Amino acid sequence: MTGEKKLAWVDFVWFALRVAIGFTFAYAGFMKLIEPIENFESVVSDYDLFSRDLVPVIARTVPWIELIGGTFLLLGYAPKFSSATIGALALAFSMLLGASILAGKGEKSCGCFGESGIKLSANHMFVLDLLVCISSARMYLFESFPLSLHAWLIRR
Amino acid sequence: MSKKYFFTGFVIVFVLVAAVFSARAAFQKDTSFSPTGKVTGDPSAPIKISTWSDFQCPSCAVAHKTVHHFMETHPGMAQIKFNHFPLKGHQHARMAHISAECAYRLGNFWPYHDKLYDNQEKWSVLQDPTDTFLQYAEEIGFSRSAFQACLADVAAEKAVLLEKMDGTKLQIERTPTIFVNNERLVGGKDLEAKLNSLLPKEEEKSVDG
Numbered sequence: 001m002t003g004e005k006k007l008a009w010v011d012f013v014w015f016a017l018r019v020a021i022g023f024t025f026a027y028a029g030f031m032k033l034i035e036p037i038e039n040f041e042s043v044v045s046d047y048d049l050f051s052r053d054l055v056p057v058i059a060r061t062v063p064w065i066e067l068i069g070g071t072f073l074l075l076g077y078a079p080k081f082s083s084a085t086i087g088a089l090a091l092a093f094s095m096l097l098g099a100s101i102l103a104g105k106g107e108k109s110c111g112c113f114g115e116s117g118i119k120l121s122a123n124h125m126f127v128l129d130l131l132v133c134i135s136s137a138r139m140y141l142f143e144s145f146p147l148s149l150h151a152w153l154i155r156r
Numbered sequence: 157m158s159k160k161y162f163f164t165g166f167v168i169v170f171v172l173v174a175a176v177f178s179a180r181a182a183f184q185k186d187t188s189f190s191p192t193g194k195v196t197g198d199p200s201a202p203i204k205i206s207t208w209s210d211f212q213c214p215s216c217a218v219a220h221k222t223v224h225h226f227m228e229t230h231p232g233m234a235q236i237k238f239n240h241f242p243l244k245g246h247q248h249a250r251m252a253h254i255s256a257e258c259a260y261r262l263g264n265f266w267p268y269h270d271k272l273y274d275n276q277e278k279w280s281v282l283q284d285p286t287d288t289f290l291q292y293a294e295e296i297g298f299s300r301s302a303f304q305a306c307l308a309d310v311a312a313e314k315a316v317l318l319e320k321m322d323g324t325k326l327q328i329e330r331t332p333t334i335f336v337n338n339e340r341l342v343g344g345k346d347l348e349a350k351l352n353s354l355l356p357k358e359e360e361k362s363v364d365g
Contacts, residue, residue, distance in 0.1 A: 033179075033180070034176065035183075036327055036342075038340045038341065039329055039330060041342065042342035045343060067172055068168075071172055072168065075168065077165060077168060154161075156160075
């Protein structure tokens, strides 16, 4: 397994990237979940892309997927599953933000980190989500995951 | 995959869920209606509306019209409380809220509140709306000098900021945030439907018919 192999510098780069992406998503999910759900419902509703019935469902599920998927990726637990989940979320967010930018709302805060968290415009988040999407797709294709909880659990 | 692997995943999820619910409990604040401050309407009204608004926010102006219409068409059904929540991104919001606070301190808040919302599109685009705010005060019947003295007094601004801080403690971030019988509505899109749903069935029918 990976534990016997000497780690290359590139392994540390991917480790840092995995931790950074995982932390970002976990933080974004946590910030939304500790706020009243109506705040995020209002953010989702403002995109004007979803039916009224769908808005509460999205507002109640997406933050949990961000928190759990992000934490799994951060720790390196079930890395294929978590990188696929986070990659899919990032792709969905990119498409959503792309539509928002096309509608002329690129400078508006995207509400990605909850209302009391970091404020980033839709333009900035669109680029970040695309980068996350590409990185997650690459991570998904790895055969081993050094410096991860997964590697540690498999070795024991 | 071993049982230990799945158990680890379960523990992680359990810790996350516990962290979220603990944080939610720690941030939970009492949002029940308190009939003090900028309040209007029948004290015995069954519908209590507490609104956290910004005078320069367009959605707040829409919500204001909805509530105003509801109060007119259903007298005695609702009591409303206004709370200052000027947003940083709105250039003239701070000044508008200080002016409204002065109107409250000088004893006639609601006509001034209505005037600010009804004319929002006009004063929002001005370079400096101070004169317009003074003009509104005079039109309502305030003495220009008394209103100017209030605007110059730091107490009005302090009151606005303290009220906004109270809103922040209630995790209010967007405007309008409206509590209808203690239920939070953000953005005002569902306000009309919510208010109508609280009407007694006979009255709802008579309004529709």
